[in-house]
Amino acid sequence: MARFASKPGQPSGAGVGLRSKYHRDFATGKPKVSWLEIVSENYLGLDGRGGRALELLLQIREHYPVVMHGVSLSLGSVDPLNLDYLLQLKRLKSVTSASWYSDHLCWTGVGGENLHDLLPLPYTMDALQHLCPRIHKVQEVMGERLVLENVSSYLTFAHSEMTEWEFLSTLTRRTGCELLLDVNNVYVSAINHSFDPREFLNGIPQHTVRQFHLAGYSDNGTHLVDTHDHPVWPPVWSLYREALLRFGPIPTLIEWDDRLPPLDGLLEEAAKAEILMEAYGNPNARGASALAEVGHHPS
Amino acid sequence: METPTLEALQHWLKWAITHPEGAKTAVAAAQFEPKPSCASSVVNAPPLDRFERIDIYGKAFFLRLRDYLLSVFPKSKQLFDRVLQSDAFDMLMAEYIVGVPSTTPNIDTFGLAFPAFCRDNASTKLPNEHSWLFDILELERCVLFAHLSACGESLIKTKLPLLDAETLGSARFTTDPTLNLIGSSANLADLWRSPMEEALPSGGTTFYCGVWRDLSGEVRVQTLSIAAYTCLTALLSGCAVAQISISTQTTQTQIAQWFREWVENGIIRDILLAH
Incomplete structure (x- = not known):
């Protein structure tokens, strides 16, 4: 556990999501984990000045690198960007010294309402033209690059003109934003829409990925749902190995939001990810690991 | 197409x-x-x-x-179910989700308007003797509010030793910004702690309680006597200690005892001196 950096600074290795259930564990002890990711909105409080959760986070923050992960930017919505919210995020990033901030390629509401759900976009030129200036605006307000996550999806649109990975790649090229590649989401969407998840990985430019997510899904028989309430499943670990071979030892976060295990259970998942990072993410080991996986042994 | x-x-x-x-x-x-x-x-x-x-x-x-x-609102759910023996609470949640769409980026604040919605939409459907159920909803809203609010540090402890009795008597105080006071026909603090075990209200008595974040950061829900409730209400409205003593007919000794307690548990956070 925690083979990588474990003091404030830039995250590396495998981190875990800080959820309220674990606040006391982290505030009173110093569990060994490389870094933490917070859900930004949980620390904004009533007016962006934070409440009890932020007080605890600021104590915890002393001992771990932290990154911010948002769920309400609603980048793809046709509603205007919420500048008050963006400024609250900026303040939170400043007081927590978070290393970066991320959100999703989706929309969460329209007409002034927030559905608190990560809703899919059609992959069209129109949508690209809608998104690019909004990403530029976010980056201008925040003063740094946005890290954008691919979502799990359960429906597609007949008028999409490109694949999700082509759409994401174009966004990174046009705006300079980076990607949070959620390996579980790639797998869930691949099963739900019958594409090859490796094609997704291979379609993403190598230098654009800032972070990985891993999580557990639920199998509903006809489709998979990104529930974040299970350990990471074997097919996702397998795809993660592929991602490490392609992108290197990118900081990886274990996301677990529902039916939370005791902290030790979560840390075990992070430890597994770090073992794989060492085995598959090291440039010198990549060739050997890849060969070993396909049954060849270097002489 | x-x-x-x-x-x-x-x-x-x-x-x-x-x-x-x-x-x-x-x-x-x-x-x-x-x-x-x-x-x-x-x-x-x-x-x-x-x-x-x-x-x-x-x-x-x-x-x-x-x-x-x-x-x-876990305790409200338990108490609605216990008292009404129906799915009334589930229906109220469903109606609220559709009728009062969230407009905030922060889902944590979505529930703040739920008690008022319930009071507005269900009060005519509830027998009068059960109207205290809206008070338990309000108490849980206050707990949420206390968690979500920013609290300043307590400044009063460093100032107090420098003040004489006369100055203290004319001073006004800043209370914890999360402090809420509730009066109800139910003993809300006890019901909140043990919603399935505590006796249900039988009417005739009014109970008072306060909800706030203490100096350790924990949210406290505490039953108050009517005199303490009245004094705190006066403090919140900006009365000086000397005025409170007169208007509430409480002895200076009793007020001094509460005062010490409220400074220690974070209800009183700062002092504003009269000039």
Whole structure:
């Protein structure tokens, strides 16, 4: 556990999501984990000045690198960007010294309402033209690059003109934003829409990925749902190995939001990810690991 | 098929996802359906048809907000169920989710308007003797408010040793910004702690309680005597200690004892000196 950096600074290795259930564990002890990711909105409080959760986070923050992960930017919505919210995020990033901030390629509401759900976009030129200036605006307000996550999806649109990975790649090229590649989401969407998840990985430019997510899904028989309430499943670990071979030892976060295990259970998942990072993410080991996986042994 | 604009697509999807009876029923009824209809823009891809795919989002939407409300109002749910022996609380949650859409980026604040919604929409349906159920909702709203609010540090402890009795008597005080005081026909603090065990109110008595974040950061729910409640209400309204003593007919000794207690537990955070 925690083979990588474990003091404030830039995250590396495998981190875990800080959820309220674990606040006391982290505030009173110093569990060994490389870094933490917070859900930004949980620390904004009533007016962006934070409440009890932020007080605890600021104590915890002393001992771990932290990154911010948002769920309400609603980048793809046709509603205007919420500048008050963006400024609250900026303040939170400043007081927590978070290393970066991320959100999703989706929309969460329209007409002034927030559905608190990560809703899919059609992959069209129109949508690209809608998104690019909004990403530029976010980056201008925040003063740094946005890290954008691919979502799990359960429906597609007949008028999409490109694949999700082509759409994401174009966004990174046009705006300079980076990607949070959620390996579980790639797998869930691949099963739900019958594409090859490796094609997704291979379609993403190598230098654009800032972070990985891993999580557990639920199998509903006809489709998979990104529930974040299970350990990471074997097919996702397998795809993660592929991602490490392609992108290197990118900081990886274990996301677990529902039916939370005791902290030790979560840390075990992070430890597994770090073992794989060492085995598959090291440039010198990549060739050997890849060969070993396909049954060849270097002489 | 005409390609919908992003705006038309989003408005239509929002309508379909948030329809309580599901997308297929919503489209069949076509009541209030935004035009143009965008149903055919969603791909039918076996084993699920387009409506089943939309309903994955719909179910998640209702479940997420319902789970959130239950996490904020767990004791209210238990007490409504215990007292009314019906699904009234579940119905109120469902009506609230549809009737008061969230407009905030922060889901944590979605429940703040729930008690008022319940009072406005269910008070005529509840027998009068059960109206205290709205007070337990209000108490849980105050707990949520206390968690979400920023608290300054306590400044009074460093100032107190420098003040004489006369100065203290004329001073006004700043209370913890999360402090809320509630009066009810139910002993709310006890019911909040043990919603399934405590005796239900039998009427005739008024109970008082305070909710605030103490200096350790924990949220406290505490029963108050009527005299303490009256004094705190006066403090909150900006009265000086000397005035409080006169207006509430409480002895200076009693007020001094409460004062020390309230400084220690974080209710009184700062002092404003009269000039």
